[in-house]
Amino acid sequence: MKSIVEQSHDFLLPCLHQGAICIDATLGHGKDAAFFLSHKVKKVYGFEIQETVLAKTIEVLAKSNFYGILAGHEMMKKYISEPIDAIIFNFGYCPGEDQTITTLPTTSLAAVKQALQLLKIKGRMVLVMYPHEQGQNEAKLIEGYLQQLDHHLFYIEKSYQLNQHNSPYLLKIERIK
Template sequence: MKSIVDQSHDFLKDVLHKGAICIDATLGWGKDTDFFLKNNVRKVYGFEIQQVVFEQTVSNIKDSHFVPVFDGHQNMDAYVKEEVDAIIFNFGYCPGFDSQVKTNPKTSLEAIEKALYLLKKKGRMALVIYPHEEGREESKAIEMYLKKLDSHAFYIEKRTQLNHDHSPYLIGIEKLK
């Protein structure tokens, strides 16, 4: 069985093409950005707030289609001025770095709302959620927000492991109109 991150990539792959604009809303070590770039997209914006992680990842990704942004994902609308085909978030903290720096409900919800606005019709967004102890509040807030969205405007699905309470899970969103 594929990991949740691999499943998120599978979900997004159908909307990737040579002209695609993408956002890696939680850049970290750049795994999702690499996925987008390997699919020959036109542009990938990558948002990161931890300077050491940002600098190391930017130095490792040598691609003119990559637009690194040292800022929080809740500010994406200040940098992205075009419709977007695919967006990915990995909520929680950057693995292998400071686990005290993590996403939080307030800025995550603000970022999701802005991302939904930027997403083009038939565009897709993947939310990879890690409901660790502190992340449970964030995951509940995200789900409560998404449940209120118009089902005629957004198709939203959830993929989870039923027999493991705190396993990572995927919420896939497609903008219908």
């Protein structure tokens, strides 16, 4: 069985072509950005609020088509106005870094709303959710918002493991029109 991260990447794969513009909304160590870049896309934006983490990741990725942005993803529309093919959010804290710095419900929801507005028709977005104690409010808030979106505009699927309590899960979104 593929890991949750591999499953999130599989969902975005059909959107990754030569002209694709992508966003890694929670850059961290850049594994998701590296996945985009490995598919020879046109441009990848990465948002991160920790300066030291961002600097390390820019060095590791070392690609001219990667644009690391030191800002919260809730500022996304200030930095990006072009339509986007693929977006990933991987909520929570960055393993190996300061675990007190984590994504937060209200800023995460603000960012998801902006990301939906930037998504192209047929573009895809995936949210990796962690419904443990810290992430529960964030998950509830975001799901509550997504649940009431017009199903003619967005297809939204929740994919989770039935037999493991509080395991991470995916919210997969495709813009229909």
